[in-house]
Amino acid sequence: MDTTHEQNIVEVQIMAAVASGDTQAFERLYHVYEKRVFQYVSTFVRDQTVAEEIVVDVMVAVWRGACTFTNTSRVSTWIFGIARHKAIDALRKVIRSEHESMALDNVAHLPNPAEGPVESIDRKQVAALTRQAIAKLSREHQEVIRLAFFEDLPYEEIAILLGIPVNTVKTRVYYAKQQLKQQLDRLLSRESVP
Amino acid sequence: MTEPEEKLGSEVHPAATLLPWYLNGTLREEERQEVARHLRECQPCRTELDELSRLRQQVKAAYADLPGLSPQAFRSVMATIRDERRSQPERQRVFRWERAESSSWLDALDRWLRPMFAPRWVPVLASTLIIGQLALLLWVAGQEPAIAPRNIPTSTDGVVSRGIPTATARYRVAFQETAPEGKIRTVLHDIGGRIVDGPSPDGFYTIEVPASDQALLEKQLESLQRQADLIRSVERLKS
Numbered sequence: 001m002d003t004t005h006e007q008n009i010v011e012v013q014i015m016a017a018v019a020s021g022d023t024q025a026f027e028r029l030y031h032v033y034e035k036r037v038f039q040y041v042s043t044f045v046r047d048q049t050v051a052e053e054i055v056v057d058v059m060v061a062v063w064r065g066a067c068t069f070t071n072t073s074r075v076s077t078w079i080f081g082i083a084r085h086k087a088i089d090a091l092r093k094v095i096r097s098e099h100e101s102m103a104l105d106n107v108a109h110l111p112n113p114a115e116g117p118v119e120s121i122d123r124k125q126v127a128a129l130t131r132q133a134i135a136k137l138s139r140e141h142q143e144v145i146r147l148a149f150f151e152d153l154p155y156e157e158i159a160i161l162l163g164i165p166v167n168t169v170k171t172r173v174y175y176a177k178q179q180l181k182q183q184l185d186r187l188l189s190r191e192s193v194p
Numbered sequence: 195m196t197e198p199e200e201k202l203g204s205e206v207h208p209a210a211t212l213l214p215w216y217l218n219g220t221l222r223e224e225e226r227q228e229v230a231r232h233l234r235e236c237q238p239c240r241t242e243l244d245e246l247s248r249l250r251q252q253v254k255a256a257y258a259d260l261p262g263l264s265p266q267a268f269r270s271v272m273a274t275i276r277d278e279r280r281s282q283p284e285r286q287r288v289f290r291w292e293r294a295e296s297s298s299w300l301d302a303l304d305r306w307l308r309p310m311f312a313p314r315w316v317p318v319l320a321s322t323l324i325i326g327q328l329a330l331l332l333w334v335a336g337q338e339p340a341i342a343p344r345n346i347p348t349s350t351d352g353v354v355s356r357g358i359p360t361a362t363a364r365y366r367v368a369f370q371e372t373a374p375e376g377k378i379r380t381v382l383h384d385i386g387g388r389i390v391d392g393p394s395p396d397g398f399y400t401i402e403v404p405a406s407d408q409a410l411l412e413k414q415l416e417s418l419q420r421q422a423d424l425i426r427s428v429e430r431l432k433s
């Protein structure tokens with residue numbers, strides 16, 4: 001059994017406590033998920049204030065809906081499912097008002113390219129470049145990269161979450177990774193040339 | 195989306211598409227071994243694995259550095275749920291079960307969550323059921339053959355759920371309004387049941403039980419029907 005599976009077993013127990021009205025268990029769950037849900041929502045919604053409002057909404061829904069969680073998917077998939085639905089709802093509203101591409105580059109603290117040539121690229125800079133590269137991907141690709149590489153979800157759970165066939169998940173992640181590599185190579189070659 | 199996402203080029207090895215999950219350790223054992231075998235023989239896939247591994251680390255670092263939520267968000271959530279806890283006993287609870295028209299289970303989920311309905315006993319009951327279910331899950335995990343059967347998605351009223359891969363039967367049950375939660379819990383415990391759906395607008399729950407043999411299920415149904423003080427209505431659902 002993988003570690004994320006063991007994690008899920010613990011989370012299922014926390015969910016049971018939350019379902020019984022245990023606010024302390026809920027606080028625990030909240031702190032495990034707040035940042036992850038916030039970042040996930042940010043792959044849909046650019047505006048950080050809106051993203052934060054959505055997370056508040058999601059967390060309240062988690063509290064209210066805990067008793068309907070039936071353990072047919074992982075706790076994380078269930079929570080991200082609620083987040084995804086609310087984020088897409090919000091996104092539809094935003095898209096109606098302004099046609100902009102949804103990216104997370106505004107949350108990234110990127111080094112200013114005008115600061116001069118970069119001699120060596122340290123870990124923080126690589127992280128910043130990676131964020132920049134991720135932000136250049138399509139929203140769909142950003143989402144699967146996050147779910148497979150950061151959240152470590154099994155492909156079956158990603159398929160449930162996105163409502164797409166497992167083969168499409170595999171294919172999408174495959175192409176997303178290729179795109180990410182291309183973007184990174186492009187950015188890195190630009191960074192290393194003074 | 196211009197990428198041909200539904201199909202891969204013939205030059206892509208099937209094992210290559212599994213590498214992200216080989217790395218995150220969530221492949222089924224049989225699949226994992228298959229990929230490991232392929233990797234021993236395939237240099238391009240080993241290169242792909244190295245690349246993926248590096249990218250994965252970078253993605254993790256990229257996201258880890260991002261800021262989280264403001265403390266205000268936490269206060270706002272907690273204030274809301276404390277308010278609700280206080281007002282819950284008097285709150286008029288309305289549940290509308292809207293049949294999911296969309297194929298998306300998330301839409302159905304959201305429709306289900308939005309007009310959140312919870313009779314007094316449901317949270318306690320649900321937690322009991324989840325613990326029971328966890329025990330069942332662990333039991334199933336212990337019994338799992340080397341090649342795990344795939345969970346087959348089933349669709350109930352538009353809500354797609356993946357069940358534990360074991361034989362089950364389902365009852366459609368409505369409890370008496372006066373039924374005490376302790377008694378309901380005992381009934382569910384006795385039959386090893388868990389609520390998998392509901393309540394419907396007319397108060398019906400779908401309860402799933404492990405189905406060992408037909409004779410036992412018949413007896414179970416009879417015993418449920420006898421408990422008229424707790425159960426308003428019960429019937430076996432055709433699987």
Ligand SMILES: [Zn+2]
Binds near residue numbers: 207209236237239
């Ligand atoms: Zn290969």
